[in-house]
Amino acid sequence: MRSETIRGVAPVGVSLPEELQGYHTLVPLEPSGTGVERRKLGNWYSTVYRAIKTADGMPYTLRRVENYRMMHPSAFAPIEMWSNIRHPGIVPIREAFTTRSFNDNSLVVVYAYYANAQTLFDAHLKPKAPTYQPHGRSHILQVPSTVIPERTIWSYIVQIASAIKKVHDMCQAVRMIDSTKILLTGQNRIRISSCGIIDVLVHDTPQDIMLLQQEDLTMFGRLVFALCCNNLAASSAAHFQKSLEMMGRLYSPEIKNVALWLVSKGSPHRTIDQLLEVIRGHVLVEQDEALMATDRLENELLSELENARLVRLLCKFGFINERPEFAREPRWSETGDRYIIKLFRDYVFHQVDEHRNPVLSLSHVLTCLNKLDAGTEEKIMLVARDEQSCLVVSYKEIKSCIEGAFKYVFPTSLHLLNSTCHHSELARASAASVQAQTATTYGRR
Structure with missing residues (x-):
């Protein structure tokens, strides 16, 4: 399924550049057209594409900010800083450039691509249409459940808190803790995307990092409220009391206390370390489950390695x-x-x-x-x-x-089938050859 997604092409009728600064085969990743509400980054509209890089043949995510005119190359300095941040909860940033290929002045920031990823908004908060389920000889109208299990909520909290700590320890602010910018890339596996773009867009405006880090925690709290109550405005004044009552019915008091602490304005010196100290029990549970998942993957890998050895034997027979x-x-x-x-x-x-x-x-x-x-x-x-x-x-x-x-x-070729290392090198060489041929073919188009 992921392979099919990676190799998909843009729908018929969508006009996109054939080549964009070394990237080709652009495919929109967000719905567009009449009646679709477009999302904004600050004062700018943005669009997300998947594209193939000519140099390595790999897919990447391109987030384009429309009608942005860069006044000075120093605006790219935050991109270099963010490219040095490595964390499993943050989508890696690759590069950024400006282009006029869309018939305007656009900023394009390139990120790692995760096939079939969904935003938390699309996965949990977006209204879902009711479906008809078979019931005997008839069908009944069934409304999908919108309640996220508490264990899943805690997993999200721990992963986001870990990512925030990494960024705050680098004396930076995330500024993208939003349900439309956090990707669900696997079962309960999330990553914060689109980091660094805001830093580029407002590079000429003085920023107080301490205040921005406090805003990160507040945005984190709003997200927890939204996920628990299935309402983006759950933490607003108009819905606040009702949201607390709903959280009290559906979840443990611990989640409600964490959400309240995050959105509280009464403590001006809140830090992510304080939050991690409060939820340390859940951090340990998350770590234990991560280790067990690693063990399962290693066992699967061992079986695949055995399969590879047997395939080489069968090749020798042939x-x-x-x-x-x-x-x-x-x-x-x-x-x-x-x-x-x-x-x-x-x-x-x-x-x-x-x-x-x-x-x-x-x-x-x-x-x-x-x-x-x-x-x-x-x-x-x-x-x-x-x-x-x-x-x-x-x-x-x-x-x-x-x-x-x-x-x-x-x-002269016996070692090629006997050595797993050489086998991997052959596979990589073959992939590189195919990618080079693809790039050459594309260049002739």
Whole structure:
């Protein structure tokens, strides 16, 4: 699904530049057209695109600020600062430039791209149409639930707090803690996007970092209110009391106390460290779950590495067995090593039951290939197809036969299939070749 998204093209009728400062194949990531409310960054309208970079063939997110005239190159200084901030809760910034390719003066800031990402607004706060669900012989109208589980709320709070601390420790302010700028990139996995743009837009206006950091905490509190109450205006004076009552019914008092502390104006010296101290128990829970997720991913990776080794073995079988150009070669006749390999292939893939019906046992195939890859001393009996002769050999001996036969065919390439490192280098080289060919093809258009 993500691969399909990355390779999508712009809808028919959308007029976009064919090339933009080394990027091509622009695709809008936000709805546009008549009746769609456009979002703004300060006093400027902005639009988000996905584009492919010609240099590396990778997708990136381009946020364009319309009708912005840059008066001095020093305005790009915040981009360099933000590009040095590395945090899992912040979308990495790559570069920024100005362009007239959209027939105006536009500022374009390039970020990392996350396929199928949603904003918190689209995922939780955007009104969802009711659906009809089957109920017996009829259908009933079902309204989607808008209540976010408390565990999910705490996960969001911890991730955002961690990102804010990183930025505040760098003596900067996030200024983008908004439901339309925070991306949901996986299950309960969020990242703050569009960082650095405001710093560029108001670079010539004096800024008090302490006040901006306080505003970060206030915006954080408003976001917590909005997510808990499913209302962007939940923390406003008109809805404040009703929002507190709703939070009291749906969530624990701890969440309500955190939200109240964040939006409170009575403490002018609030810091993100104070918040992290209050929610340290939930931080530990989040860390434990992150470690367990890492363990699960490592187990999945181990299984994939095993699959890669088995694929290389199967490739060797394909390269060795029954090569037509060696049909009349005495040194390659199906005797000796090649005969053992052929019998082993029959032992793995061509077994039959007592009624001479083919046996399809994937577990048998995987067990045999794993033992062959390890080169164990376990012995097996290989029976000729005419059942007139048999051989008793070990997996270690069969592995040696395969290596010798493969080396005979490809005397300088044996290490390429034996080494995972070289295998990865080949994959990267192949990808680079494809990207270069794509870039060349695009350049000819």
